Amino acid sequence: MKGIVFVELLGMAEDMLGETVVDQVIEGCDLPSGGAYTAVGDYPCAELLELVRGFSEHTSVPEPELQRLFGRWMMDSFSRNYPRFFAQRTGSFDMLQAIEDEIHVEVRKIYPNAELPRFDLNLVDAKTLEMTYHSTRPLAHFCHGLVEACVERFGETANVSLDDKSQTTGGHAVIVVARH
Ligand code: HEM
Incomplete structure (x- = not known):
């Protein structure tokens, strides 16, 4: 998937949770890229799903609902x-x-x-x-x-x-x- 999608997901998460918490969640996720994304890069969709899982676990917002919020x-x-x-x-x-x-x-x-x-x-x-x-x-x-x-x-x-x-x-x- 395009890096822009990851950059925006992290932007939404920072807006919801703040930078410190986002960094903690990233650290707890299994991300081959290390969680550093550039808008023009390409990354596996599995990392996006892993991040959504991590944010869901942290916020208790179910994964489908987080995906939907991210779509908005x-x-x-x-x-x-x-x-x-x-x-x-x-x-x-x-x-x-x-x-x-x-x-x-x-x-x-x-x-x-x-x-x-x-x-x-x-x-x-x-x-x-x-x-x-x-x-x-x-x-x-x-x-x-x-x-x-x-x-x-x-x-x-x-x-x-x-x-x-x-x-x-x-x-x-x-x-x-x-x-x-
Ligand atoms: C209501 C209108 C739109 C809908 C419903 C829609 C739907 C989607 C969905 C569901 C995906 C995720 C990929 C997948 O599910 O397989 C996607 C990816 C994408 N869409 Fe759209 N889209 C819309 C409008 C747009 C617009 C206006 C742009 C303008 C730039 C755009 C650019 C992209 C890009 C860049 C990706 C990511 C591709 C990638 O990561 O490789 N889409 N779109």
Whole structure:
């Protein structure tokens, strides 16, 4: 995974827990890289999951909930650092429907070895979008947070549900966005 994701996770953790505690958690984690990340480096996704585990253990916030909070944090970061991906979008559905064929395509040009998920989208009706998330990485809850924050980013409200099927049927999950 791209270093930027790790840098942002540590940024969120510092915001929640302070630098000293974050350093303690890093020391207690099994991290081949030693826990020093640069935004442009590449690191195994297993380290991200290990850090989430460490922060969860320290805060008693369950790992799925931490992933989801991190997704929300990350959408904020994308929005600040890559405003051009948001500029011409008319709303959250327009944005979410552009991930697969436009946004992540551009991301791959910037970061050729980016590890990205795949989405099957189904616009059920004008207010309901069903997104099936496929990835070899267990980040469905991170995705849930990204989608929730995306809806808010466009000043909309919606019920965003996650049905994580990865436990039973392998690497996929269904996210349904029901706009109010
Ligand atoms: C609501 C919109 C978006 C959703 C739902 C989404 C979803 C995701 C998810 C779930 C991942 C984790 C990888 C995986 O699960 O396999 C990911 C990775 C990533 N996405 Fe998106 N994304 C969105 C928008 C964006 C935008 C606007 C950018 C702009 C730069 C972006 C850049 C990236 C990057 C850099 C990674 C990391 C790739 C890596 O570490 O190798 N995404 N995205």
